[in-house]
Amino acid sequence: MSSEDSTDAGISSNPFAMFILILFGIILLVYMLSNLIKQALNTCRQRLLSYVMAEYWRKVAEKHKEELDNFFQPLRMKKKEISENLDVLEIGIGDGANFPHYPEGCNVYALDLEDIYEVAVKKNIKKYLHLTLKKFYCSPAEDMSFIKTGTVDVVISTMCLCSVGDVEKVLNEIKRVLRKGGIFIYWEHVEATSSTIKFFQVLLHGSWKCMFGNCHLTRRPWETVESTGFATQKYTKVTVDTLPLISTTLVGSATK
Secondary structure, three states, X not given: OOHHHHHHHHHXXXXXXXXXXHHHHHHHHHHHHHHHHHXXXXXXXXXXXXXXXXXXXXXXXHHOHHHHHHHOHHXXXXXXXXXXXXXXXXXXXXXXXXXXXOOOOEEEEEEEOOOOHHHHHHHHHHHOOOEEEEEEEEOOOOOOOOOOOOOEEEEEEEOOXXXXXXXXXXXXXXXXXXXXXXXXXXXEEOOOOOHHHHHHHHHHHHHHHHHOOOOOOOOOHHHHHHHHOOOEEEEEEEEOOOOHHHOEEEEEEEXX
């Protein structure tokens, strides 16, 4: 008998060795399956969360048409200043729910942390022949190094700053990519003005973040916009008809 045959025979005749091999195989199989299950669950969570946030923003837009029209007014005014196409970057673009409010002649640069939106954005923008999608970036807004400094006319953010990792970094990147005189417009839910709602925001903050993709209930982005050093800025708080925890919103614009 060869040495190889004797080794195989030794393993097969040793119950303990067989038990270890089977146990190792089971552990490996469970590990592989658990990773696949985790990935599947995470994808489902992302899709569900994305759908919920997109529907939330659409409800805000439907119920607050006047405020929405005022919100996009700086975008339309900027287009009147520029005879050629307007370069617009929207961060946290989702599936492109804001496309109906873009004026004619916009080059759209889309950015979102979730790559599942790329197909949706490319499909959705085909409905709007006055818009041209130039690029979809799948990236956190804290690092937009792939966009050259001073190349964007307008940056848009709607319900995005609540969930970014570092608001200050995002705003510094926005200011960097904007051209001189470029505008940043934003509509974000923020810390409540009501002390009662603020109490519940603080109480539920941790669980809310876990459930809704790092969404913060008590952020005060107007302070960070002020400290970033934009040339001018203005904002107002608008109470929207949604869940009380996210009913206080901030509508503003800042010019570089």
